[in-house]
Amino acid sequence: MDFKPPFQSITWNDDRVTIIDQTFLPEREVYVDLNTAGQVWDAIKKMKVRGAPAIGITGAYGLYLGVKDLNEGSFDTLYSEADRLAEYLNSARPTAVNLSWALKRLMATIYAAKEKPIEEIKEIVLDTAITIHNEDRRLCKSIGEHGGELIPENAKILTHCNTGGLATGEFGTAFSVILHAHHAGKLKQVWVDETRPLLQGSRLTAWELQKAEIPFKLNVDSAAAFLMQQGKVDLVILGADRITKNGDTANKIGTYSLAVLADAHNIPFYVAAPYSTIDMDLETGSEIEIEERDANEVTNFGNKQTAPDKTDVYNPAFDVTPNHLISAIITEKGVIKPNFKTNFEKLFG
Amino acid sequence: MDFKPPFQSITWNDDRVTIIDQTFLPEREVYVDLNTAGQVWDAIKKMKVRGAPAIGITGAYGLYLGVKDLNEGSFDTLYSEADRLAEYLNSARPTAVNLSWALKRLMATIYAAKEKPIEEIKEIVLDTAITIHNEDRRLCKSIGEHGGELIPENAKILTHCNTGGLATGEFGTAFSVILHAHHAGKLKQVWVDETRPLLQGSRLTAWELQKAEIPFKLNVDSAAAFLMQQGKVDLVILGADRITKNGDTANKIGTYSLAVLADAHNIPFYVAAPYSTIDMDLETGSEIEIEERDANEVTNFGNKQTAPDKTDVYNPAFDVTPNHLISAIITEKGVIKPNFKTNFEKLFG
Numbered sequence: 001m002d003f004k005p006p007f008q009s010i011t012w013n014d015d016r017v018t019i020i021d022q023t024f025l026p027e028r029e030v031y032v033d034l035n036t037a038g039q040v041w042d043a044i045k046k047m048k049v050r051g052a053p054a055i056g057i058t059g060a061y062g063l064y065l066g067v068k069d070l071n072e073g074s075f076d077t078l079y080s081e082a083d084r085l086a087e088y089l090n091s092a093r094p095t096a097v098n099l100s101w102a103l104k105r106l107m108a109t110i111y112a113a114k115e116k117p118i119e120e121i122k123e124i125v126l127d128t129a130i131t132i133h134n135e136d137r138r139l140c141k142s143i144g145e146h147g148g149e150l151i152p153e154n155a156k157i158l159t160h161c162n163t164g165g166l167a168t169g170e171f172g173t174a175f176s177v178i179l180h181a182h183h184a185g186k187l188k189q190v191w192v193d194e195t196r197p198l199l200q201g202s203r204l205t206a207w208e209l210q211k212a213e214i215p216f217k218l219n220v221d222s223a224a225a226f227l228m229q230q231g232k233v234d235l236v237i238l239g240a241d242r243i244t245k246n247g248d249t250a251n252k253i254g255t256y257s258l259a260v261l262a263d264a265h266n267i268p269f270y271v272a273a274p275y276s277t278i279d280m281d282l283e284t285g286s287e288i289e290i291e292e293r294d295a296n297e298v299t300n301f302g303n304k305q306t307a308p309d310k311t312d313v314y315n316p317a318f319d320v321t322p323n324h325l326i327s328a329i330i331t332e333k334g335v336i337k338p339n340f341k342t343n344f345e346k347l348f349g
Numbered sequence: 350m351d352f353k354p355p356f357q358s359i360t361w362n363d364d365r366v367t368i369i370d371q372t373f374l375p376e377r378e379v380y381v382d383l384n385t386a387g388q389v390w391d392a393i394k395k396m397k398v399r400g401a402p403a404i405g406i407t408g409a410y411g412l413y414l415g416v417k418d419l420n421e422g423s424f425d426t427l428y429s430e431a432d433r434l435a436e437y438l439n440s441a442r443p444t445a446v447n448l449s450w451a452l453k454r455l456m457a458t459i460y461a462a463k464e465k466p467i468e469e470i471k472e473i474v475l476d477t478a479i480t481i482h483n484e485d486r487r488l489c490k491s492i493g494e495h496g497g498e499l500i501p502e503n504a505k506i507l508t509h510c511n512t513g514g515l516a517t518g519e520f521g522t523a524f525s526v527i528l529h530a531h532h533a534g535k536l537k538q539v540w541v542d543e544t545r546p547l548l549q550g551s552r553l554t555a556w557e558l559q560k561a562e563i564p565f566k567l568n569v570d571s572a573a574a575f576l577m578q579q580g581k582v583d584l585v586i587l588g589a590d591r592i593t594k595n596g597d598t599a600n601k602i603g604t605y606s607l608a609v610l611a612d613a614h615n616i617p618f619y620v621a622a623p624y625s626t627i628d629m630d631l632e633t634g635s636e637i638e639i640e641e642r643d644a645n646e647v648t649n650f651g652n653k654q655t656a657p658d659k660t661d662v663y664n665p666a667f668d669v670t671p672n673h674l675i676s677a678i679i680t681e682k683g684v685i686k687p688n689f690k691t692n693f694e695k696l697f698g
Binding site: 025026027191193194195196197199202203206207210215216217218219220221222223224225226227229253254256257258260261263264298299301302303304305306307308309310311312313314315316319 | 374375376540542543544545546548551552555556559564565566567568569570571572573574575576578602603605606607609610612613647648650651652653654655656657658659660661662663664665668
């Protein structure tokens, strides 16, 4: 199914990359041009661009912007300067896997082209960055198409966190499924969990839904169960940070809660993520270490204090949903149903 | 069991009522004297005092403050002036059931004393206000004592919203159970749901726990399921706005979610509330109308906008938990176990 994306979070324009500055959302829609590797570093560091795939794509364009201005005669000097640039860009967000992956891929491409003229190598770097972007676009589109087939007529879908075009090259993951269902005329309404503590649901997903002209309502996270009890939710769909060999899924805190609640109300619970999210080196979710984030995400809001001084906080970034609570995992390669372990093994060959 | 309350939210001092001004919490602990009925009206209106029982008690003192300065020779004029004052005080928070109940009780007391001298009637009004306050203190203490017996050694308790001394005459309801368990040396730790959208958990319950020197950690509401999954919660205890004849319980949004999650993890789920919360005129929870609150509780924080303009919000003030998910209801008359309908009928005689 073909339709225009509701917006472009990242666009390559001849000699610069244009991004939507997410720090202005949801109040203002501001696009900024990044003309140098330094500006890209700054945009990643200041979270103007966020979401693992979006960071990787922007970083790839950033490396090209740095490389294109290099005035190096020999391949060796070019390569070592490019490597220095890649390290620098990676330092803007060292934990973002997609960023280091994209930069490594570009460096490998440069190395593979070592016999070519410098100017041609520079063109290859740009082509590869554009390829990384387009691959993500196709991947997201494919997730949306596969997932869209699972959505019933007049669907009322509940989602959590942000999984849309802001976080990816285009369309998003779980959000892409919602978009495709909408364009197929199957969507009645989306429920958006605000997604505490950082409110990616109310700040970002609500903005994307509005931009796509999809009817939605925002709710506090703890109201999801009540919505299900009232028959107001037909299915839950959300993203994944990491999926283990048996299908256990790590995702934004609150995901496991929704999975248990969906199960108790006999509501399908779908995870949508790129195939690369499946980590065949991890047997089960118990091997995933839970990252704790800063207490002040919970105890402060803007400049306002919301809990007493010295309040002890437990602020896990994500939780792990066991495979038996997941109805299906939607990837660009298709919809994977339980038993996940068996079906992953078939896919991985 | 006897112990000092960690603080007094309302104190009568000879000729004035002193309250903790809750609008300064959790940042500052500020007590203010209310010397006139007008100041009491203002304190209720501006939510300096909140929580149904606390509002009722403060309003009762407020009526005395108004009546004591009346210079009326005849009972009839005194009565009609007192009635006007009661109406005025009630207008500060017309939906607060305890406020209108307390004011009506005082008016009935005045009427019953109509043969007595005016000065004596005024004393009776003060005595009755103090009685209303002391009754609530005893009731809360009794809930704490009864509930305390349900708490195992080394208990890790999860609670939601604010049910403590701030909202009542002293000790609170569910919070009183926590306090009693703490003083019995049975408490390991309390988990505090921040309780979106108004954050009564982080703003108020965290403050009360700190004041009582009870170890606690604050968590976002959607992390409760994850805590249960990790074996970090032994039981859930919270309050009730209204309980129907069959035990169905209306309480702060998020309560039903916790009940389903506790059930899925085989964790006891307790409701603590005054016996008067049980409404024998309602057969089941389906008869309870769900109040929707203002969208900007969810779309704004302080002066900061957290969702796009024109975002449609569903913001139910509370939800209804069906009786089969409730392990016991703790009242000042004792612990009531299922079958609630049968056991309520025994109690109501």
